[in-house]
Amino acid sequence: MSLGHIRTFRVAASDLNGQMRGKRLPRSAFDKLADGTTRMPLSVLNVDIWGADIKNSPLVFETGDADGVMLPTERGPVPMPWLDTPSALVPMEMFYDNGAPFPGDPRHALRDVLARYARNGWTVRAGIEMEFYLIDDSGAMLQPPQNPQSGRPLQGNAILSLRQLDAFDGFISDVYEACEDMEIPAQSTISEAGLGQFEIDLDHREALRAADDAWLFKALIKGMARKHGMAGTFMAKPLADEAGSGMHVHFSVMDRDGRNIFDNGGPEGTPMLDQAVAGCLEALPGSTLVFAPHGPSYDRFVPGSHAPTGAAWAYENRTAALRIPGGAPAARRIEHRVAGGDNNPYLALAAILGAALTGMEDGMIAPPPITGNAYEMDLPQLKADWLSAIEAFETDPMIAKIFEPALIHNLTLTKRQEMERLDEIPSQMHWKTYLESV
Structure with missing residues (x-):
């Protein structure tokens, strides 16, 4: 501009x-x-x-x-x-x-991972689904927003409801116009499962640019919501009885000739796809801290609530942490569904893409894809609490292959300091720390 x-x-x-x-x-x-x-x-x-x-x-x-x-x-x-x-x-x-x-700049962490791809002659394209809530924060506790048409608080869930999209047309239209001005590739918008929850998809582009888009998009949603008299938040679970918000990352890897290395012409994908999946699964416990970086992040990890807790992959199965979507083979990709909306996009993409690359470079072998409901299976689990996630990030060998030692050390120091201070704040007041800071 x-x-x-x-x-x-x-x-x-x-x-x-x-x-x-x-x-x-x-x-x-x-x-x-x-x-x-x-x-x-x-x-x-x-x-x-x-x-x-x-x-x-x-x-x-x-x-x-x-x-x-x-x-x-x-x-x-x-x-x-x-x-x-x-x-x-x-x-x-x-x-x-x-x-x-x-090395304390998280954008450099992602740039370093993408430089490793470049040394193999590869580039990464990523698309990101951004879930967020519009919130009424005028009282002592967070509440769903008022319907702009009726002036009454939202009542009842409205997943994929065009009526609810239309009710918030003023806000959504301003977001689309702003995305165009900011060159953020906003695609479809849906009304999600939670009261006042929405999802806007950001189209595939080079991975560093995609992370920039997500970072800027968060600022846009928070700022535009305030302009419309609400709060916009990417907290993992701002309303206790409603669905959590995630950030789903779709990615594929292109060779020097522009061919997708995951595409074998059929629905199953190449051995490289299997290796990338294996790397992502292996890294899930250690990278939990990146995908759930805050104390309230762990409220989202409730089995059966569309937030994957087990390390598994599948074709066209949204209960799995890693999903291989259907569609044209040329667009074969991995959807990584673990991260909460409250993550840092640079660190999240670095963890995801670094794990996938390690899996391919090391020739790792994924377990068989699952069928059925992942929440009902006995699977290796993500870390269930903040402290365990901090300790795993600090010591996990897969994390050491992805991030600089200085960043690993500093992030764990940061999270231990935050955990100590958060313990001094009544839990019902935690939202005041995170509502617009994440």
Whole structure:
């Protein structure tokens, strides 16, 4: 986009929780962004969910909390249509002064995984299904939003209801217009199972760009919801009696000639697909922390609630953690259904794609695909609680093949610090921490 008449703009990078950290700059600073004159403390990307420094962080305090260099990503400036004043956001990445990527920047973690694919002559295309809730947060506890047409709170579930989509037409239409302006490839929208829950699919594109889309889309939904008098949230389970929100990732791998390496011309897929599935299954316990990064994330993992808890795969079966959708063989892909909506998209895609690549590089063999209801089977399980997930992420050998040791150490420090503080907050007040921060 052209900054045109915009007088100031924002620069921001993602911290480990996916929150935007940055600053507001005058228009005159825009032409200097690529020169490395924009600096912020390294610690700003390695803070907890409340913005507090991580105690004893080796990524920060061994350097004396020096400044890092912020450089713009390939995305360039994007508009912020939810604001009343015309504004632009420039997504950034953090580097050391010597030009080395700062390992506390989660976008670099995904970039590193995709560089491994590139060394094999492969590129990854990913599409992401984003589930979220619209919420009335005006009272002491979260409630479903009011129907904009009737002014009354929503009553009854409305899965795939066109009536409910029409009721929120003003909000949804503004989201679509904003996605077009921000070059986010929004596709279908559905009314989901929960009261006030929706899903918008983001079309397939190169994986790093897809993660950027998801990160920006979260900011868009939260901002646009406020503009319409509601809260928008990607909390894993904001309403206790309603369905949880997930982020489903569809991905395929293309060779140098643009051929899908998962396509064998039939419905079963190639041996490479089987190996990628095997890697993803092997990594599920250790990567639980990435897919469920917060204390309330684990409220979503209830058997039978459309949130997979067992490590299994299947063809056209939504109870499995990994689903191989049907359709044309040229579009053969893996759908990874585990992540909650409250994840950091850069870390989630790094964990998923890193696991798949490890499975292919190591020639891993997947168990047979399941048939039937995965929730009723005796399967290897994801970690069931936050502490177990932290410990597994810290020690799992598959995680060590995907992420830099410094990021592993810092994320576990971050989550232990958050867990300690969250224990001091009454559980009925946890939503005030997470409603719009995730």
